[in-house]
Amino acid sequence: MRVTRTTLRPRSVRAKIVALLMLPIVSLMALWGFAAVTTASTIGDTERAKDVSAELLTPVAAFVTALQSERTAAMRQAAAPGAQHLDTLTAARDTTDKAATAVRDGANASSTDAGLLDAGLPARIDRLEADARGLSALREETNAKGAAQKVFTRYSTIIEHAFAVSGGLTGENDTVAASEARVVLELSRAREAVAQEQALLAAGSGAGTLTQEQYAQFVGAVATRRGLLEPAIADLKPAHRPAFDAVLDGGDYDTLAAVENRVRSAGPGTSAVSAGFLKGWDDSSSAVLKGLAEAEAGAGTGATAQADPFGWDTLGASGVAVVLGLVGVLLSLLVSVLVGRGLIVELLDLRNDALEVAGRRLPQAMRRLHAGQGVDIDAEAPMRRLVGDELAQVGTALTAVQRAALKAASERAELLSGISGMYVSIARRSQVLLHRQLDLLHELEQRPRDPAEVQELYRVDYLATRMRRHSESLLILSGIAPGRGWRDPIALSDVLRAAVAEIEQPGRVQTWAVPRVSVNGGSVADVIHLLAELVENAASFSPPSTKVHLRAARLRDGLLIEIEDSGFGMNEEATAEANRKIQSDRVDLLDARQIGLFVVNRLADRQGLRVELRPSPNGGVTAAVLIPENLTRDDMPVHEAASFGGR
Structure with a gap:
């Protein structure tokens, strides 16, 4: 059976009133249901964000930190092989291996379907796992002569792949306790820029010179850190800014910035990595990296892990909306039943009067006015002075509107008639004068004159001809034919x-x-x-x-x-x-x-x-x-x- 729009549309005033009064009730019920569903969804999102943070985000962040430390140690060893550097590198590799194992375990044990979070996330996780498995081959290259730059590039690529995984996961990390996940990711990239600076200067100091390529990468890392760090901190929630401000206000950060400026000013070569230029660099950069890592954990994954799915931050507004929505539905039902009956009869009368005016009386009067016939406004729309509620006043207002429309149309018709007559009078007078002027000009043009004077007379003749045409235009607009005419083709x-x-x-x-x-x-x-x-x-x-x-x-x-x-x-x-x-x-x-x-x-x-x-x-x-x-x-x-x- 086919149901048309006409079948579903209410036809009677009573049905329309009922539909009108039911609309806010249905809307309130929809809002109430939406609030309930939203509350349940918020709880689920918070739980899921905690799972993602615990199983994937935290291990990936730890893996990035370990890789950064290993990269610095590997570049120092590649630039200046030695027993002391080798011990540091070995310890860093052990830490990285543990972090890589945690990443693999988190990816395998995660209860969240990665494909639902981001269509490209499974491929990113697989790529990161492949990078972790390929660390052994990368480490073999560390001992090769002149491998520092290649090592830097390979480690930085793996870290970038880890950031890609974090970027795909941050879509779920949207709890009220954590700062905006994308802001935290920018802070992670700023920290990576500091780690790159540390690795590049480690390689340069070990080799005794900073190559042109290393210098360019160092300057780029400095620009990246300065472009991301402070603006991202400004976008954090107020509760998470103090930890970062403590790092930026500390002496280690000042030392780091001072060394950056000295190296940038020195340019590539041996002077950039001399002992005087890098004084305090290793300790300051390590302290800044540690402080930034701790602050990031508190602003992102740490805050998410501590979020309570059933706390006030999660349920407060939604719970109030559910209760108030239910109360609003009940009150709307009661008011609709009490008010609806009284409106139906009054609206029926008002509707009939309005249809009579709009459908018959007013159009007929307007047609008579356009035809040039007079209209008695008092007979067409007698003014009623009703005292009552708003609906009665609406009926009086409809009558006033009808009278105003008739009066305006009548005045307009009179005005147009007067304008038309004025056009005719002005045009006739102008025509008489213009014809006399044209005759006089033609006589003057026939007399012997200087060519320049004749040219001026022709110009005046053209102007007079145009004026005659404009006068004829007034007659034409008034519906009267102009005086000129021809009998033959x-x-x-x-x-x-x-x-x-x-x-x-x-x-x-x-x-x-x-x-x-x-x-x-x-x-x-x-x-x-x-x-x-x-x-x-x-x-x-x-x-x-x-x-x-x-x-x-x-x-x-x-x-x-x-x-x-x-x-x-x-x-x-x-x-x-x-x-x-x-x-x-x-x-x-x-x-x-x-x-x-x-x-x-x-x-x-x-x-x-x-x-x-x-x-x-x-x-x-x-x-x-x-x-x-x-x-x-x-x-x-x-x-x-x-x-x-x-x-």
């Missing part, structure tokens, strides 16, 4: 020249080959005016140095005229808005922006023309005008492939 070439002559800079318009076709006399005035508006718009919104191209072509369904400019163009939204104004059935006389588009709208509607703006290939805008076949006189064959609105 006029050649298209003459129509285009007349349209170009009505703009301020006709010289910027380049007219291409024009078909031998004529336009019916009754449509000539409107076509000239429409084309003049579009040509002037193209010239106004393109650089003065560019041309406006005017083309005409015969199509199967009429005559296509294109006005193309080289301006900055219009985006899709602006183009769509302009086309909407050109093609709309209604013209808003109160919209003062782009009045020329409204004039084009009226002219196109009156003559049955089609006008469309679209982007041009050169980045500007192309205005396309299609004159229907019935408005032209032509015996020429038409083109087959052209169509209006396409390119």
